[in-house]
Amino acid sequence: MVKREVVGAHYGLRDWLAQRVTAVVMAVYTVLLLVVLTSQPQLDYEHWKALWALPVMRYSTVLCLFSLLVHVWVGMRNIFMDYIKPTGLRLTLYAGVILALVWYGAWSVQILWNT
Secondary structure (H helix, E strand, C coil): CCCCCCCCCCCCHHHHHHHHHHHHHHHHHHHHHHHHHHHCCCCCHHHHHHHHHCHHHHHHHHHHHHHHHHHHHHHHHHHHHHHCCCHHHHHHHHHHHHHHHHHHHHHHHHHHHCC
C-alpha cells in the first residue's frame, strides 16, 4: 500500500510561477536591450557609457539580474531536491549555490554602478 502525504493543492505552484515570471522579465529585458542596441548609431565606448548612465537601463538591468538569480536558484534547488539524496550533501550544495548567487549579484551591481 502506498502511503500518501497531503501537502496541499498549491504545492510547487510558487516555484512554477517564479520560473515563468522571471523568464518573462528576462525575455522582455532581452528584447528591450536588442532594440536599444540596434537603434544606436554606433557602439563605441562613449555611446555605451552614455547608455548605461541612464537610470532606466541600470534599474532594468538590476531587475533582469535579480530575475536571473531567482530563476537559477529555483532551478538548482529543484535539481538538488530531485537528484541529491543525502541531506548533508544537499544542504552543503544549497549553501554553496546561495553564496555564489549572492556574490555574483553583489559583484554585478558593483560593476553596474561603478561606470
